[in-house]
Amino acid sequence: MRKRSTGPDVARRNFLKGATLAGAAALTTPVAANTQVSITSETKPKAAVPGPRLAAAETMPPSKDPVTQTSSGGDFMVDVFKTLDIEYLAMNCASSFRGLHEAVLNYGGNTKPEILTCPHEEIAVHMAQGYAKIEGKPMAMICHGVVGLQHASMAMYNAWCDRVPVIVMGGNIIEANKRGPGAEWVHSAIDPAATVRDFVKWDDQPTSLQHFAESAVRAYKVATTPPMAPVMLSLDAELQENPITDAETLKIPKLSKVIPPQGDSAALAELAKMLVAAENPVIICDRVARTPAGMSRLVELAETLQCAVVDNAGRMNFPSRHPLNQSFRRAVIGQADVIVAMEVNELWGSLNAFSDRIVRASRPTYKKGAKIVTLGSRDLYMKANYQDLGRYQEVDLTIGGDAEASLPTLIEQVKRLIDDGRKAAFEARGKKLAAAKQAAVEQAKSDATIGWDASPITTARLCAEVYGQIKDEDWSLVGTAIRLTWPHRLWNFDKPHQWNGVSGGAGVGYNLPASLGAALANKKHGRFTLAFGGDGDFMFVPSTLWTAAHHRIPMLYIVHNNRAYHQEYMYLQAMAARHGRGITNTEIGTTIKDPNVDYATVAKGFGVYGEGPITDPKDLGPALKRAIAMVKSGQPALVDVVTDPR
Amino acid sequence: MNGHKKRLGRVIAIALALGSFAVVEGWAQDVPTGDAGNGKRVYLADGCFECHGRSGQGGAMNYPAPALAQLELPVESFVAFLRSAPNDMPTYSAAVLSDKEATDIYAFLRSLPGRKPAKDFPLLNQ
Numbered sequence: 001m002r003k004r005s006t007g008p009d010v011a012r013r014n015f016l017k018g019a020t021l022a023g024a025a026a027l028t029t030p031v032a033a034n035t036q037v038s039i040t041s042e043t044k045p046k047a048a049v050p051g052p053r054l055a056a057a058e059t060m061p062p063s064k065d066p067v068t069q070t071s072s073g074g075d076f077m078v079d080v081f082k083t084l085d086i087e088y089l090a091m092n093c094a095s096s097f098r099g100l101h102e103a104v105l106n107y108g109g110n111t112k113p114e115i116l117t118c119p120h121e122e123i124a125v126h127m128a129q130g131y132a133k134i135e136g137k138p139m140a141m142i143c144h145g146v147v148g149l150q151h152a153s154m155a156m157y158n159a160w161c162d163r164v165p166v167i168v169m170g171g172n173i174i175e176a177n178k179r180g181p182g183a184e185w186v187h188s189a190i191d192p193a194a195t196v197r198d199f200v201k202w203d204d205q206p207t208s209l210q211h212f213a214e215s216a217v218r219a220y221k222v223a224t225t226p227p228m229a230p231v232m233l234s235l236d237a238e239l240q241e242n243p244i245t246d247a248e249t250l251k252i253p254k255l256s257k258v259i260p261p262q263g264d265s266a267a268l269a270e271l272a273k274m275l276v277a278a279e280n281p282v283i284i285c286d287r288v289a290r291t292p293a294g295m296s297r298l299v300e301l302a303e304t305l306q307c308a309v310v311d312n313a314g315r316m317n318f319p320s321r322h323p324l325n326q327s328f329r330r331a332v333i334g335q336a337d338v339i340v341a342m343e344v345n346e347l348w349g350s351l352n353a354f355s356d357r358i359v360r361a362s363r364p365t366y367k368k369g370a371k372i373v374t375l376g377s378r379d380l381y382m383k384a385n386y387q388d389l390g391r392y393q394e395v396d397l398t399i400g401g402d403a404e405a406s407l408p409t410l411i412e413q414v415k416r417l418i419d420d421g422r423k424a425a426f427e428a429r430g431k432k433l434a435a436a437k438q439a440a441v442e443q444a445k446s447d448a449t450i451g452w453d454a455s456p457i458t459t460a461r462l463c464a465e466v467y468g469q470i471k472d473e474d475w476s477l478v479g480t481a482i483r484l485t486w487p488h489r490l491w492n493f494d495k496p497h498q499w500n501g502v503s504g505g506a507g508v509g510y511n512l513p514a515s516l517g518a519a520l521a522n523k524k525h526g527r528f529t530l531a532f533g534g535d536g537d538f539m540f541v542p543s544t545l546w547t548a549a550h551h552r553i554p555m556l557y558i559v560h561n562n563r564a565y566h567q568e569y570m571y572l573q574a575m576a577a578r579h580g581r582g583i584t585n586t587e588i589g590t591t592i593k594d595p596n597v598d599y600a601t602v603a604k605g606f607g608v609y610g611e612g613p614i615t616d617p618k619d620l621g622p623a624l625k626r627a628i629a630m631v632k633s634g635q636p637a638l639v640d641v642v643t644d645p646r
Numbered sequence: 647m648n649g650h651k652k653r654l655g656r657v658i659a660i661a662l663a664l665g666s667f668a669v670v671e672g673w674a675q676d677v678p679t680g681d682a683g684n685g686k687r688v689y690l691a692d693g694c695f696e697c698h699g700r701s702g703q704g705g706a707m708n709y710p711a712p713a714l715a716q717l718e719l720p721v722e723s724f725v726a727f728l729r730s731a732p733n734d735m736p737t738y739s740a741a742v743l744s745d746k747e748a749t750d751i752y753a754f755l756r757s758l759p760g761r762k763p764a765k766d767f768p769l770l771n772q
Binding site: 445454 | 707
């Protein structure tokens with residue numbers, strides 16, 4: 001029986017000598033030990049002679065394996081972002097974009113873009129959505145190109161439906177032989193953007209740095225050309241990480257100014273003729289105001305015509321207390337002889353009543369013979385799969401063009417056609433509308449008094465209390481879970497940044513992160529940001545609060561806590577009533593009770609100031625005051641208000 | 647039967663005209679005979695408050711849900727309305743809501759304080 005050796009094989013050590021520094025270092029053992037080994041080896045058979053391949057590998061000079069580099073593709077990518085004036089890069093860190101991540105920090109100095117740390121990719125995209133609607137330009141986000149993108153996708157759909165530009169990027173490892181085993185395989189894809197292609201306007205997977213530069217500039221331009229939408233770039237990890245080999249030939253293309261497409265001037269002249277001749281023209285608007293100029297242009301048109309405006313509030317289109325704002329008197333649509341829909345996503349829904357019953361029925365709410373005109377960029381870019389287009393509405397004239405950009409020409413044409421006779425008629429019409437508006441405001445105030453001292457607190461009382469404390473600030477309401485009701489009925493919205501619309505795709509989990517993105521944009525302008533968010537919405541992405549605390553983004557977030565997924569609660573109740581099987585079980589699966597969630601404590605856990613739960617309306621004012629003081633000191637704050645459902 | 651249909655038709659016509667069963671000024675009212683306490687219990691247990699609010703202040707589903715506090719619809723019209731509600735308002739058959747319970751809800755709604763003069767609320771005048 002051969003004696004078992006426990007020491008190293010000296011003969012083999014000779015082969016390894018000089019092969020690799022690391023190997024040599026490992027074998028440099030103390031002399032005494034070597035001596036002992038040497039003795040032992042005499043009793044041991046000689047090692048087998050290695051085969052020719054192994055011998056060659058061990059005797060050839062080592063292959064080139066550099067361990068440092070002086071530049072990276074990520075550096076160049078950062079230069080491209082700086083050229084595009086991208087302020088922020090929202091992300092949840094991931095290895096497939098570690099190259100770019102490091103370059104942003106150490107090459108770019110973590111400024112333009114500055115990294116926003118988000119605990120979920122959905123938060124990152126929604127922050128970008130809210131930011132863009134206030135700042136008027138896109139933010140970038142980056143995620144793992146597979147699992148991260150899957151997380152991000154719902155928020156991307158919201159941004160798509162909301163017509164908001166977001167630069168989405170995903171890391172990927174294109175070449176199979178470059179992928180390490182395990183995560184790098186399951187997190188790579190041949191075509192990562194396939195997951196989201198139905199709701200991005202354009203995507204690419206650059207294979208060189210020059211290709212990246214051109215595609216990044218193209219992506220920005222495409223995303224910000226109306227109709228705006230998210231775009232997607234898939235970034236190869238090697239391209240981000242490895243040295244730049246062609247620095248002398250790289251060039252960042254110039255970003256040209258985007259001129260939004262304007263409606264055909266002859267068509268706008270025809271529309272002007274219809275509007276001036278009409279007895280009761282009505283403007284329905286949704287996502288008209290892309291810039292601060294949008295609202296003033298729409299006001300100028302409406303005042304010139306003294307016509308009714310019904311605002312679907314996809315943007316800050318029209319002042320809430322303007323005498324011509326008839327948004328809560330939709331019966332004006334039924335009296336209209338000319339209806340102009342501007343940037344309305346789902347016109348059919350604005351012009352028809354629909355009953356959600358066993359036999360689903362609908363009826364037009366507009367007058368037979370009314371002329372309907374659309375003006376907007378929506379028809380200029382559409383996709384087929386996701387049905388965010390709404391039912392087809394028959395119209396008399398479709399003007400393809402950005403409404404805000406088309407308004408100056410339309411206003412000019414309208415003014416040219418108005419004679420003294422029409423002017424007098426318009427003034428009389430305006431007076432009637434103003435009186436009706438005043439009556440609607442008084443009705444809103446009267447309605448708000450019902451249940452004023454009730455607990456749970458009515459949403460009307462909540463909104464009145466909040467407005468009482470913020471009305472003298474330069475405020476910006478950037479989210480609502482109370483539908484478009486009390487704030488728009490009671491508050492005076494008259495500045496472009498005081499409202500930025502809703503989610504777009506009604507994907508739950510929008511309010512908290514999108515509000516935070518808007519708050520980030522408002523921060524540098526010194527505005528006071530606030531939002532109402534539902535408790536159900538909050539539960540999807542509560543960790544957004546950590547991002548708020550970490551980046552010190554001031555925002556007053558009021559949880560409209562009705563302890564339910566309330567819309568679904570009502571649907572289930574209607575279903576139970578229809579089936580005649582009892583309606584008392586509908587809390588199951590629709591409510592957020594047992595236990596009740598303590599949102600203020602959740603907020604504190606994330607490092608955010610928290611008040612609540614507030615159940616007595618008398619406690620609401622003082623709690624709001626404390627929270628507002630915190631926000632004005634530069635911190636986020638949350639107030640949990642237990643409310644009646646709607 | 648014909649009388650019921652006629653009455654129901656009248657209710658629906660009113661509802662369509664007003665958007666739903668809103669307060670109707672000038673309707674003669676009988677003194678409600680229902681049990682307002684039990685009406686409140688049923689109103690909350692059956693989830694009427696989900697759309698119309700615990701104080702009968704109104705709310706919204708897909709369309710606005712009207713305020714019901716101090717409802718001035720006659721009780722028989724109210725019950726008939728529940729049995730065949732228009733638009734998105736669920737219909738409540740006698741199997742899930744008895745006439746007695748419906749009458750009790752009516753009494754509860756009539757007992758609610760309803761609106762107050764808005765001028766007395768500084769927070770509503772800012």
